[in-house]
Amino acid sequence: MSIQIRNISKNFGSFKALQNIDLTIKRGELVALLGPSGSGKTSLLRIIAGLESADEGTILFDDRPTHSLDANERQVGFVFQHYALFRHMTVFDNVAYGLKVRPRNVRPSKAEIKAKVEELLSLVKLDHLASRYPDQLSGGQKQRVALARALAVEPKVLLLDEPFGALDAKVRKELRRWLRKLHDDFHITSIFVTHDQEEALDVADRIVVMNEGAIEQIGSPEEVYDHPQTPFVYNFLGNVNLFHGRLEKGRLHHGSIQTTLSDNHLETSGDATGYVRPHDLKITRNNEHTERILARVFHVHAIGSVVRVELNRLDNNEFLEAELTKNEARELNLSVGEEVYVLPKQLKVFVPEDFSI
Numbered sequence: 001m002s003i004q005i006r007n008i009s010k011n012f013g014s015f016k017a018l019q020n021i022d023l024t025i026k027r028g029e030l031v032a033l034l035g036p037s038g039s040g041k042t043s044l045l046r047i048i049a050g051l052e053s054a055d056e057g058t059i060l061f062d063d064r065p066t067h068s069l070d071a072n073e074r075q076v077g078f079v080f081q082h083y084a085l086f087r088h089m090t091v092f093d094n095v096a097y098g099l100k101v102r103p104r105n106v107r108p109s110k111a112e113i114k115a116k117v118e119e120l121l122s123l124v125k126l127d128h129l130a131s132r133y134p135d136q137l138s139g140g141q142k143q144r145v146a147l148a149r150a151l152a153v154e155p156k157v158l159l160l161d162e163p164f165g166a167l168d169a170k171v172r173k174e175l176r177r178w179l180r181k182l183h184d185d186f187h188i189t190s191i192f193v194t195h196d197q198e199e200a201l202d203v204a205d206r207i208v209v210m211n212e213g214a215i216e217q218i219g220s221p222e223e224v225y226d227h228p229q230t231p232f233v234y235n236f237l238g239n240v241n242l243f244h245g246r247l248e249k250g251r252l253h254h255g256s257i258q259t260t261l262s263d264n265h266l267e268t269s270g271d272a273t274g275y276v277r278p279h280d281l282k283i284t285r286n287n288e289h290t291e292r293i294l295a296r297v298f299h300v301h302a303i304g305s306v307v308r309v310e311l312n313r314l315d316n317n318e319f320l321e322a323e324l325t326k327n328e329a330r331e332l333n334l335s336v337g338e339e340v341y342v343l344p345k346q347l348k349v350f351v352p353e354d355f356s357i
């Protein structure tokens with residue numbers, strides 16, 4: 001099922017929770033709604049689900065307005081942050097529930113329900129726990145039951161609201177892989193809400209970045225991470241170094257340095273901020289480059305697959321963070337306190353007239 005979200009707005013009193021949201025989700029896509037707390041993700045999901053009504057706008061499922069569809073026709077499956085399993089039912093009965101309560105004329109036979117539930121439980125690797133009750137399961141296991149239960153009724157759309165939010169980091173990672181795999185197997189059009197950028201980047205086909213009730217950017221994980229269109233997206237998706245300065249004739253003047261810009265800012269002049277990802281800062285001892293920034297190594301964190309280097313600029317005393325691979329770090333062999341040169345390999349400039357920085 002494809003989903004079209006057209007010009008959706010929602011107010012709570014005078015508060016604008018959603019403003020003119022337009023978004024098309026293709027059949028079979030897995031889309032993440034990503035944004036900070038209060039950005040409107042859950043409100044949008046609830047409107048798509050029909051649990052909440054919009055003040056303006058329309059939602060279409062396969063080109064049909066959802067307000068003309070009753071709950072059964074929508075065929076939406078849900079998974080919420082808090083498992084919402086029936087405590088007095090076994091795992092098996094929880095998964096079977098949606099099928100058992102179907103009207104008699106469309107209800108599968110007992111044997112068909114049993115086969116379906118067993119298939120789903122084996123898919124989420126919980127077949128050995130079918131006769132347990134929710135209280136006898138870990139949080140991760142409960143969420144897998146919730147996923148199996150949502151899938152049992154063969155929904156056309158799967159909506160997940162922070163499905164792994166209450167779980168610890170390791171279990172979250174494992175369940176992310178589950179979600180991706182289930183999605184690849186079933187190709188159900190799915191939307192999941194998260195405030196965790198890593199989760200969105202890891203799992204989604206496309207990410208919708210939300211801020212203050214509006215969409216900041218829509219794109220593949222690579223697009224939103226490598227080519228943020230707004231300062232907000234830069235800040236929200238990963239670490240970034242800011243170079244506050246002035247733009248003049250295609251150069252950003254910051255501290256005592258001028259950096260020549262690759263993008264089109266030749267016509268603009270005035271205050272501006274340069275954004276550079278930590279892995280786009282090159283550290284060198286070579287003093288030949290005219291646009292180099294002199295900095296002192298402040299700290300080297302060598303934990304994990306990347307080496308993070310904190311640097312203190314000597315011209316304006318601001319701090320920078322660079323990321324090196326283990327090999328680069330080994331070759332450079334930096335010592336805390338030594339002076340080095342820093343060069344931005346890629347720098348994106350935003351001017352405050354366009355965005356509030």
Ligand SMILES: Nc1ncnc2c1ncn2[C@@H]1O[C@H](COP(=O)(O)OP(=O)(O)OP(=O)(O)O)[C@@H](O)[C@H]1O
Binds near residue numbers: 035195
């Ligand atoms: N029923 C309501 N009445 C009044 N305000 C509401 C209601 N529901 C949501 N809001 C407000 O709308 C804004 C958006 O809420 P929403 O739950 O959609 O955000 P969110 O991005 O999902 O945040 P979180 O990650 O914290 O769940 C918030 O400021 C919230 O306080």
